Amino acid sequence: MVGENAGPPEMMRGYYRQMVLIREFELRASEMYTRAKIGGYCHLNVGEEATVVGLMDALEPRDYLFNTYRDHGYALARGLEPGRIMAELFGKTAGVSGGWGGSMHLFDVPTRLMGGYGIVGGQIPPATGAALALTYRGESGPDAEAVMCVMGDGATNIGAFHESLNLAAVWRLPIVYVIVNNGLGMATTVEAAAGEPELYKRGCSYRIPGQRVDGNDVLAVRDAARAALQGARIDRQPYLLETMCERLRGHSVVDPARYRSQGETDRVRALGPVATLPVRLLEEGVLAEADVVRIGAQVEEEVTAAVEFADASPSPEPDQLFAHTYATAVLNAPHHLPGERVVTIP
Numbered sequence: 001m002v003g004e005n006a007g008p009p010e011m012m013r014g015y016y017r018q019m020v021l022i023r024e025f026e027l028r029a030s031e032m033y034t035r036a037k038i039g040g041y042c043h044l045n046v047g048e049e050a051t052v053v054g055l056m057d058a059l060e061p062r063d064y065l066f067n068t069y070r071d072h073g074y075a076l077a078r079g080l081e082p083g084r085i086m087a088e089l090f091g092k093t094a095g096v097s098g099g100w101g102g103s104m105h106l107f108d109v110p111t112r113l114m115g116g117y118g119i120v121g122g123q124i125p126p127a128t129g130a131a132l133a134l135t136y137r138g139e140s141g142p143d144a145e146a147v148m149c150v151m152g153d154g155a156t157n158i159g160a161f162h163e164s165l166n167l168a169a170v171w172r173l174p175i176v177y178v179i180v181n182n183g184l185g186m187a188t189t190v191e192a193a194a195g196e197p198e199l200y201k202r203g204c205s206y207r208i209p210g211q212r213v214d215g216n217d218v219l220a221v222r223d224a225a226r227a228a229l230q231g232a233r234i235d236r237q238p239y240l241l242e243t244m245c246e247r248l249r250g251h252s253v254v255d256p257a258r259y260r261s262q263g264e265t266d267r268v269r270a271l272g273p274v275a276t277l278p279v280r281l282l283e284e285g286v287l288a289e290a291d292v293v294r295i296g297a298q299v300e301e302e303v304t305a306a307v308e309f310a311d312a313s314p315s316p317e318p319d320q321l322f323a324h325t326y327a328t329a330v331l332n333a334p335h336h337l338p339g340e341r342v343v344t345i346p
Contacts, residue, residue: 009286015057015218016277016287017295019049022073023274024303025082029072029089029103032307033253038089041118042103045073047248050273051180053077054221055243058229059148064112066127066149068180069104071116074150078111082302083309092313099316100324121155124177128164131173135236140174144233147175148225154185156199168238169206176228176239177203180215182247187259203240215245216273248272 026044033042045052048070056077059065067074075085080096088095089103097107107115114130117123127149134145155161156179168175179199183190190197200210209231213220221243228239246268250257257265269275281287322335 012281012286013291013295015053016281017299018053018077019218019274019277020295021082021299021302022049022052022076024299025076025085025306026072028303028307029086030249030253032086032089037311038103039091040102040104041069042089042253043068043070043251044247044249044253045070047246047268047272048180048182048215049073050218050277051215051221051243051245054218055148055150055178055225057218057222058225060146060229062112062145063229064114064127064130064145064147066114066123066130066147067106067116068120068123068150068152068155069116069118070152070180071104071106074116075106075108075113078108078113080106080108080111080113082306086303086306086310087313090310090313091315092310093316094309094313098324121151121158121160124149124151124155124158124160124164127177128168128173128175131168131175131238132171134174135171140236141234142230144174146229146232147173148178148229149175150178150180152185153179153181153183153190153199154188154193155179156202157185157193162202165203165206165208165238165240169208172236173238174232174236176225176232176241178225179240179242181212181242181244182215183244184247184251184259186251186255187257198242200240200242203238208238208240210240210242212242212244215243216271216276218273218277246272 022045026046029042030044032038052073056074072085076082084094084096088097088099088101088106091099091102093099097105101107104116104118107113127147131147181190181199185193196202200212203210211224213224215221224241228241231237231239248269278287278292318337321337326333
C-alpha cells in the first residue's frame with residue numbers, strides 16, 4: 001500500500017481525502033434519511049471507499065460508467081459536486097438528475113456516469129450494449145473509449161450476467177465488468193449463494209480473463225482496473241475484476257444488519273480502508289497528524305455545505321409531475337394531476 005510502491009505522497013493524500021469525503025458524505029446521508037430529508041431507498045458505500053476511489057481513478061474522462069444503486073461514492077469520485085448529489089438525494093431540482101432519480105439513479109452525461117440502476121444487475125445489459133456501440137465506431141488503441149460496469153456479488157447469479165458476458169466474449173467488446181464483493185447479497189453470504197464463490201472465475205466459461213484483488217488497497221484496485229481497461233481499449237478484450245471489501249452498514253440505511261455479530265462488525269470496522277490507510281500513511285511520513293485533522297475538518301465543512309445547498313434548493317413543482325416521462329412528445333401522454341378532471345375529446 002505504501003512505501004516504494006505507494007506513489008507520490010500528494011497522490012496518496014488525495015486518495016485519502018477522497019475516501020474521507022465519501023465516508024463523511026455517506027454518514028451524513030444516513031443522518032438525513034433518519035430526519036426524513038431523504039425518502040425512498042438509500043444504499044451506502046461505507047467500507048468500500050478504497051474500491052470506489054481506485055476504480056474511478058483508473059477510468060479516463062472519456063470512459064463510460066454503469067453502476068449499481070450503491071452509487072453515491074462513485075459519483076463523488078467521478079468529480080460531481082457533493083451539493084448536487086445531496087440535492088438529488090433530497091429530491092430537489094438542483095440535483096444531478098433534477099430530483100427525478102434520487103439515491104439509486106444518479107446520472108450525469110458530462111462525466112459519462114450512465115446511471116445507478118435500481119434493479120439488481122439491471123445495468124449489465126445496457127453496459128454491454130454501450131460497449132457494442134463503441135465497436136461500431138471502429139476505434140481501438142490506447143486512446144479509445146471503454147466501458148466499466150460495476151455490480152455487486154449478488155448480481156452474478158442472474159441470467160443477464162451470463163448472457164452479457166457470453167456476448168462480450170463472442171463480440172470482443174471493450175468492457176470491464178467489476179464485481180464489488182462485500183461478502184453479502186443483502187443478508188446472504190456469497191458462500192451460501194454461489195456454487196463458485198471465487199466470482200472472478202465465472203468468466204472462465206466464456207474465456208474472459210479475470211482476477212481478484214484486495215478491495216481495501218486503493219492502489220491494487222486502481223492498477224488492476226487500469227490494466228483491464230487497457231486490454232479492453234487496445235485488444236477489445238473484456239475482463240472480469242473482483243474486488244474484495246466489506247460494507248460496514250446494512251444493505252440499506254433501514255437494514256440493522258443483525259445477521260452480523262458485534263464482534264464481526266468491530267473486526268470489519270478496524271480493517272476498513274478509512275481506518276487503516278491513515279495509520280500507514282502516518283508511519284511512512286506521507287501524512288502528519290495535523291494533516292489528518294485538517295482533512296477531516298475540511299471534509300466535514302464541505303459535506304455540511306452540501307446539506308445546506310440541498311436543503312435550500314427548490315422542490316419540483318406539481319405541474320412538472322409528467323415532465324421527462326418520454327424523451328420526445330408522445331400523443332395522448334398523461335398530463336393530468338391527481339384529482340383533476342379528465343376531459344375527453346369526442
